[in-house]
Amino acid sequence: MAELLFIAVALLLGLSALAGALGVSLLGGKFLEGAARQPELVPLLRSQFFIVVGLVDAIPMIGVGMALYMLFAG
Amino acid sequence: MLEKPEESGLNLAGVRSRVQGSQGKVVAQAFAKVLLIQVFITSALSLALIFKDFVAAYSAFIGGMLYLIPTAYFTLKVQFKNNAHTAKEILANVYMSQFGKMVLAIALFSLTFMMVEPLNPLSLFVTFILMQISGWYLQFKLNNRFLKR
Numbered sequence: 001m002a003e004l005l006f007i008a009v010a011l012l013l014g015l016s017a018l019a020g021a022l023g024v025s026l027l028g029g030k031f032l033e034g035a036a037r038q039p040e041l042v043p044l045l046r047s048q049f050f051i052v053v054g055l056v057d058a059i060p061m062i063g064v065g066m067a068l069y070m071l072f073a074g
Numbered sequence: 075m076l077e078k079p080e081e082s083g084l085n086l087a088g089v090r091s092r093v094q095g096s097q098g099k100v101v102a103q104a105f106a107k108v109l110l111i112q113v114f115i116t117s118a119l120s121l122a123l124i125f126k127d128f129v130a131a132y133s134a135f136i137g138g139m140l141y142l143i144p145t146a147y148f149t150l151k152v153q154f155k156n157n158a159h160t161a162k163e164i165l166a167n168v169y170m171s172q173f174g175k176m177v178l179a180i181a182l183f184s185l186t187f188m189m190v191e192p193l194n195p196l197s198l199f200v201t202f203i204l205m206q207i208s209g210w211y212l213q214f215k216l217n218n219r220f221l222k223r
Contacts, residue, residue: 024172028165035161046164047101050152051213053168054145057176058206064176065140065183065202069195072187 009067016063023056102153108212109149112142112205119201133194137201140182145209148175 031049035042116138123131151171158164186193 020172020176024169028169031165032161039161042161042164049164049168050101050105053152053172054148055210055213057172058210061141061144061176061179062199062203062206064180065199068180068183068187069199072184073195 005070009071012063012067012070016060016067019063020057020060023060024053027052027056104213104216105149105153107216108209109142109146111212112138112145112208115208116142116201116205119204123197127194127197129192130194130197133190133197134201136186136190136193137198138205140179140186140198141202141205141209143182144175144179147178148172 027049031045034045116135119138120131120135123134148171151174152168158167186198
């Protein structure tokens with residue numbers, strides 16, 4: 001049973017990390033693309049980039065929290 | 075002798091960013107407003123629960139803080155202590171701040187589950203998820219410029 005718990009925690013943490021990394025890297029790529037295409041819009045893109053980065057990691061954070069709870073409480 | 079783009083305040087293509095200051099100020103104010111509203115929601119939820127169940131009340135407060143402390147760190151690093159001008163610098167700054175936020179969140183979650191006893195996990199996670207959802211909603215509502223473009 002303990003092995004299954006560790007596998008579940010590893011999956012939760014791993015998938016959370018993967019999702020967060022994918023989201024933020026896609027966003028960063030689009031930001032660079034936009035900045036290269038229209039450099040005069042960098043300040044605007046920068047502000048919107050900050051906002052969306054803050055939103056992207058919400059689900060991964062919940063996943064990390066659940067995984068740590070399972071690890072420590074289990 | 076030509077000065078470096080970073081020193082002269084020029085961005086990636088050498089265009090002076092005149093609107094950067096005002097734009098940054100507006101977003102910083104929106105971030106601060108969102109954080110204040112979330113602190114208020116956490117406190118109100120904890121106070122409401124304190125009369126019903128003390129453990130649930132402090133678990134709800136901890137859940138709110140587990141969201142607010144890493145988010146405040148990220149906002150501070152990205153919005154207020156940020157001297158990045160070029161796109162490359164901005165990207166590096168956001169990635170490092172995001173990494174710091176995740177590490178802080180993991181450390182705080184681990185500390186909570188190891189040191190706080192007894193704990194009401196339902197109350198903690200409900201508050202934590204509520205904070206995430208309120209963060210989405212408030213950002214979209216307060217940054218109406220974000221929706222229009």
